[in-house]
Amino acid sequence: MQIRAFEDEWLVGEDQSEPRASVVLADADPISRRVLGTVLRDAAQLQYICCVDSHRPLEEWPLSQADVVVLSVGPQDDPVPIVRQLASRRIRVLLIGTGWSRYRVDAAFSAGATGCLVKDTEIGRLATATRAVASGHVVMSPQLFGLFTASPRVHGPRAVLAAHRSEARSPERLLRALTEREREVLDLLADGLSTAEVAGALTLSPATVKSHVSHSLSKLGARNRLEAVLMMQQARSMR
Structure with a gap:
């Protein structure tokens, strides 16, 4: 996989010969599901499986073929339990949400997330970020860089x-x-x-x-x- 620079804030390995990554969108807001789902469905190099209400039990999510889960979170949501369960299944998790804090960013990556985006400003780059995560890269909105801390206790x-x-x-x-x-x-x-x-x-x-x-x-x-x-x-x- 070749790494090259894009005009946005990530370096993304994008090889058109690679198989398309299968993606599930999880979001509690039906309007947001429709908007984000359209972005993912129309994206090249992504196989959009479906969207699911993130408040439904994880056992009901269609995860058997999923490579990446794009999980939308609100300011009061705690995504850590879900992220841990998905990571334990070797499914990469890209979080997109609002209300980020140093604690929330650290907790997300500690739990096994491979990306954190600011929802209000990153919708247009969601497909690029999802492809990057599927290729094994870590992505983060520039606004969150200052919240990210390094700790030898944490993997990832x-x-x-x-x-x-x-x-x-x-x-x-x-x-x-x-x-x-x-x-x-x-x-x-x-x-x-x-x-x-x-x-x-x-x-x-x-x-x-x-x-x-x-x-x-x-x-x-x-x-x-x-x-x-x-x-x-x-x-x-x-x-």
């Missing part, structure tokens, strides 16, 4: 950061490995800017920004842009 996305620390990749050494321009690019990405916005802020072309990101990934040993951005955020927080 944060284990990447813990591994770099165990290899004596201190924040200071991480920053020294990058050129000044590469640090500027990652700093802006860590602030939530898109590729196009970074290009505008630094008076560069989007292709040049992508080139700087690619070089940074090699130097940091990161698998994708999300990991590099999280590493940069951790380094900044420890200055």
Whole structure:
């Protein structure tokens, strides 16, 4: 699977030869189910199975062929039990919701979720994020980067950061490995800017920004842009 940069906030491995991922949408709101279901149904490289009321018992969900469950959550919902059960079945879970907090983001990834999106702003990117999750990537809305913490006690996305620390990749050494321009690019990405916005802020072309990101990934040993951005955020927080 080849990794390439998209104009949005994730690096997504998208190989048209790969089989389509099968997706189930779970949402308690019938209007939201209709809107999100249309996005997933019309998306290329996705096999949309159906939608289900997320308040129904998990035993009633059509999961036998599901690769990914897109689970919509409200501010008062606790998705952890469902995420744990789905993860135990080796089904990837992409959460899309509102009312995110540091605790909720940490709890979601600790339970086994592979993505967290802000529902109000990410509907248009839902299909891209779902394909990314199905391909084994971790996705997160830029607005949530500041809520994401690294802990060696937790498996999953944060284990990447813990591994770099165990290899004596201190924040200071991480920053020294990058050129000044590469640090500027990652700093802006860590602030939530898109590729196009970074290009505008630094008076560069989007292709040049992508080139700087690619070089940074090699130097940091990161698998994708999300990991590099999280590493940069951790380094900044420890200055």
